[in-house]
Amino acid sequence: MSEIKKMKFAILGCGNRGQVYADYALQCPEEAEVVAVIDPNPVHLKETGDRHNVPQERRFDNIHDFLAAKIECDSVVNATMDQQHYETALLLIEAGYNQLLEKPICPKEDELLDLERKAKEKGVSVLICHVLRYAPFYKRIKEILNGGTIGSILTLEQNEHVKIGHFIDSFVRGKWNDENRCGSGLLLAKCCHDTDLMCWLNNASAPKTVSSFGQRAWFTKENAPKDSTEFCYNCPHTNTCLYSAQKIQLDVDEFPFQTWEGMGKPIEEVSYEEKVEYLKTNEYGKCAYKFDVDLVDRQVVNVLFENGSTATLTLVGGSVRADRYIHIVGDKGEIEGHMIDEKFVLRIFDREKFDFVEEIITVSDDIVSSDKYGGHGGGDFALMKDYVRFLQGADTSISITRLDDSLNGHKVVYAAEKSRRNETVEKIR
Numbered sequence: 249m250s251e252i253k254k255m256k257f258a259i260l261g262c263g264n265r266g267q268v269y270a271d272y273a274l275q276c277p278e279e280a281e282v283v284a285v286i287d288p289n290p291v292h293l294k295e296t297g298d299r300h301n302v303p304q305e306r307r308f309d310n311i312h313d314f315l316a317a318k319i320e321c322d323s324v325v326n327a328t329m330d331q332q333h334y335e336t337a338l339l340l341i342e343a344g345y346n347q348l349l350e351k352p353i354c355p356k357e358d359e360l361l362d363l364e365r366k367a368k369e370k371g372v373s374v375l376i377c378h379v380l381r382y383a384p385f386y387k388r389i390k391e392i393l394n395g396g397t398i399g400s401i402l403t404l405e406q407n408e409h410v411k412i413g414h415f416i417d418s419f420v421r422g423k424w425n426d427e428n429r430c431g432s433g434l435l436l437a438k439c440c441h442d443t444d445l446m447c448w449l450n451n452a453s454a455p456k457t458v459s460s461f462g463q464r465a466w467f468t469k470e471n472a473p474k475d476s477t478e479f480c481y482n483c484p485h486t487n488t489c490l491y492s493a494q495k496i497q498l499d500v501d502e503f504p505f506q507t508w509e510g511m512g513k514p515i516e517e518v519s520y521e522e523k524v525e526y527l528k529t530n531e532y533g534k535c536a537y538k539f540d541v542d543l544v545d546r547q548v549v550n551v552l553f554e555n556g557s558t559a560t561l562t563l564v565g566g567s568v569r570a571d572r573y574i575h576i577v578g579d580k581g582e583i584e585g586h587m588i589d590e591k592f593v594l595r596i597f598d599r600e601k602f603d604f605v606e607e608i609i610t611v612s613d614d615i616v617s618s619d620k621y622g623g624h625g626g627g628d629f630a631l632m633k634d635y636v637r638f639l640q641g642a643d644t645s646i647s648i649t650r651l652d653d654s655l656n657g658h659k660v661v662y663a664a665e666k667s668r669r670n671e672t673v674e675k676i677r
């Protein structure tokens with residue numbers, strides 16, 4: 249491998265994801281450096297600026313001041329929230345910056361196509377954070393498919409199970425709980441990774457027709473226990489309910505950076521008593537059945553590809569175990585596995601025996617520890633490593649995701665949402 253030069257990054261949006269990518273510079277200081285930070289939230293701006301020793305004159309509370317300062321850098325990491333992606337990504341493109349843009353690219357198809365066109369016109373790169381392409385589980389599957397071992401894909405089946413704590417924290421009480429507020433429905437916010445994987449793994453062809461069903465049918469007022477209250481703190485069911493805020497937010501506290509964000513100070517400065525008070529009036533303390541939103545809690549998506557191959561994706565929120573499952577059937581073999589098991593089964597048809605032979609492929613050893621290097625089965629860290637190489641014009645991995653390579657996965661989501669809402673079958677444009 250040729251020597252890697254140090255790349256300079258600006259971080260736009262210094263929340264949870266922005267900090268994960270910025271921290272690559274602490275893990276691999278010889279490869280990356282954070283030279284500017286931009287965020288209207290003073291707590292996030294200070295935390296990230298201090299962590300990376302960014303001088304005060306290169307800390308900005310808005311993108312316009314950053315652009316006016318004409319800071320030199322190799323790329324801007326755009327980790328703003330979904331509904332800010334289009335506007336901010338466009339400004340960066342027009343200013344001539346390369347960018348690493350968080351998924352989903354944006355909630356509307358015309359905006360997505362506009363970004364693609366403008367980036368081409370301007371000659372800048374926009375890469376998308378499809379971290380799961382980097383998770384060893386999916387990367388290894390892709391390598392096997394590319395090697396032709398299971399032949400041509402006939403069907404591909406995927407499941408995404410979002411476990412109780414995660415679903416409640418992010419999609420019932422959290423900032424992705426209302427499409428009108430956050431810009432994305434559940435399929436776009438949570439499963440544009442899965443539709444991306446579907447199109448990437450099956451990229452011998454392109455998606456052609458889509459249908460989808462789904463609704464919110466469990467987290468509804470009708471399903472709330474009869475004498476339950478609006479907030480969990482004074483609810484008679486708080487000690488038994490699976491979704492109790494006392495349990496999920498206070499005791500388990502799985503995503504503290506989301507739950508306590510609205511308190512306006514660093515989490516380590518928030519006391520237990522302050523948290524208890526906060527949950528008495530904030531949405532994070534509200535009964536999970538009583539939100540007045542229509543974000544689905546289950547959805548199925550069916551896709552027909554141009555070459556006749558088919559794919560299905562089932563998404564459910566509130567499962568007892570977090571998991572992604574995949575089963576790909578090719579004309580010469582099959583691949584089947586649960587991501588959580590860190591292994592999958594490869595079955596190949598043996599013509600002599602006229603039966604299949606099976607091999608277990610374990611990927612645990614390829615996963616970089618998630619404690620040290622962020623999550624997504626090692627995907628976060630591997631993505632940044634590859635991105636640094638991309639910026640330098642070095643060889644990159646099969647997982648690299650340019651904007652135009654992510655179009656099909658997004659188009660499947662837009663078509664599926666149209667189909668679900670209108671009860672129609674949609675053709676991909």
Ligand SMILES: NC(=O)c1ccc[n+]([C@@H]2O[C@H](COP(=O)([O-])OP(=O)(O)OC[C@H]3O[C@@H](n4cnc5c(N)ncnc54)[C@H](O)[C@@H]3O)[C@@H](O)[C@H]2O)c1
Nearest residue numbers: 261262263264265266286287289292327328329330350377
């Ligand atoms: N790749 C993945 O697997 C993955 C996982 C989780 C989230 N995401 C996506 O990453 C993005 C960020 O999510 P997050 O959880 O870090 O959100 P976050 O709310 O923690 O961070 C977003 C930050 O952007 C800042 N911001 C808002 N408007 C801005 C603007 N105009 N200019 C600059 N900064 C602005 C906010 O103050 C906040 O600090 C979202 O699009 C989300 O869907 C991707």
